[in-house]
Amino acid sequence: MTAEIDRTLAALADPTRRRIVDVLRKRPRRAGELAAAFEMSAPAMSAHLKVLRKIGLVEPSGLAEDARVRVYRLRPERFGELRTWLDEVEAYWDGQQRARPR
Amino acid sequence: MTAEIDRTLAALADPTRRRIVDVLRKRPRRAGELAAAFEMSAPAMSAHLKVLRKIGLVEPSGLAEDARVRVYRLRPERFGELRTWLDEVEAYWDGQQRARPR
DNA sequence: ACGATATTTCATATTTACGTTAACTATTAT
DNA sequence: ATAATAGTTAACGTAAATATGAAATATCGT
Numbered sequence A, B: 001m002t003a004e005i006d007r008t009l010a011a012l013a014d015p016t017r018r019r020i021v022d023v024l025r026k027r028p029r030r031a032g033e034l035a036a037a038f039e040m041s042a043p044a045m046s047a048h049l050k051v052l053r054k055i056g057l058v059e060p061s062g063l064a065e066d067a068r069v070r071v072y073r074l075r076p077e078r079f080g081e082l083r084t085w086l087d088e089v090e091a092y093w094d095g096q097q098r099a100r101p102r
Numbered sequence C: 001a002c003g004a005t006a007t008t009t010c011a012t013a014t015t016t017a018c019g020t021t022a023a024c025t026a027t028t029a030t
Numbered sequence D: 001a002t003a004a005t006a007g008t009t010a011a012c013g014t015a016a017a018t019a020t021g022a023a024a025t026a027t028c029g030t
Helices: A002-013 A015-026 A031-037 A042-054 A076-093 B002-013 B015-026 B031-037 B042-054 B076-090
Strands: A058-061 A071-074 B058-061 B071-074
Touching: A002 A015, A002 A042, A002 A076, A002 B002, A002 B015, A015 A031, A015 A042, A015 A058, A015 A071, A015 B002, A015 B076, A031 A042, A042 A058, A076 B015, A076 B076, B002 B015, B002 B042, B002 B076, B015 B031, B015 B042, B015 B058, B015 B071, B031 B042, B042 B058
Parallel strands: none
Antiparallel strands: A058 A071, B058 B071
């Protein structure tokens, strides 16, 4: 679905959100932890997480001892469609066009 | 350079620009051809092409018979950094990092 | 030279995105 | 019960993105 690629790209276009992905790549984090790490208000971070959550790039793993906290983790499998599209774009090399002179 | 990934994502975040890439993936096109194909004014298309051109995702191939026209073509090698980042993100696997064959 | 054509730049209007503070909900602790 | 904590939602201001028409630039055709 090409609309999903668009939404994935829109979600990742914001530098803060892309860095959130980078941080979560190492390990899951609490929402407040992320807000502090990015020196940004909790509502602002919540909005970013909402965007990422809606397209499914991150997910709150509800298994915290304290039910107030939300630990977000990455869902790397959700990047697959974007990667497939990128593959196709780069396959242009194999198509009619030939390598550019260096 | 992580800033370049950010700029690449920003350039591709607009659905029109992503589709421009898709169209150019098949073959190079004239600017006016693209404006017509997307049912959009020439200035609007020109602005989109400027964004893509600035980060180097497309390039006007200046060797047209008619010097008025600009034929834009894709530069797929410019997607490499984004792809590398995507590879790293997908290397995350269920709470653990795991190597991924290239 | 003159008018038509292709594209970009300019000026401008509208929409959208992002950040902040305040308020709300739910949960934990004393 | 009351207060504190974690997070989200609401309201709102501002900055940036995108579209349009008009004008500018350059080239082609007659």
